[in-house]
Amino acid sequence: MDRGSNEVYAAVLWQQANENRQNSTEKACFGTALPAERLDDFRDEQIGQLQELMQEATKPNRQFSITESRKPKF
Known part of the structure; x- marks a missing residue:
């Protein structure tokens, strides 16, 4: 992803986090x-990283909480 794509994705995550707090x-x-079918576009290393991320994100004990409602700075 280029910097512009990263910024757009970060903004999407920020919006989703705020919506989650409200609901x-x-x-x-x-x-x-x-x-x-998009998984074929990834390298094996990236697939492993996605799996690790999913495992961490779905753990029952969250290691952080979303408490701030300010927009991310880029």
Whole structure:
């Protein structure tokens, strides 16, 4: 991803985090959908990183909480 794409994605995550805080009764969903056919576009190392990220993100004990509502600075 280039810097512009990273900034757009960061803004999407920021918006989703704020929406999650406002609708705390619903299960949080962050990021964008990744169809299975797109996995062929990734290197094996990237697939491993995605799996590690998913495992960390779905742990029952969160290591951080989303408490600030300010927009990220780029």
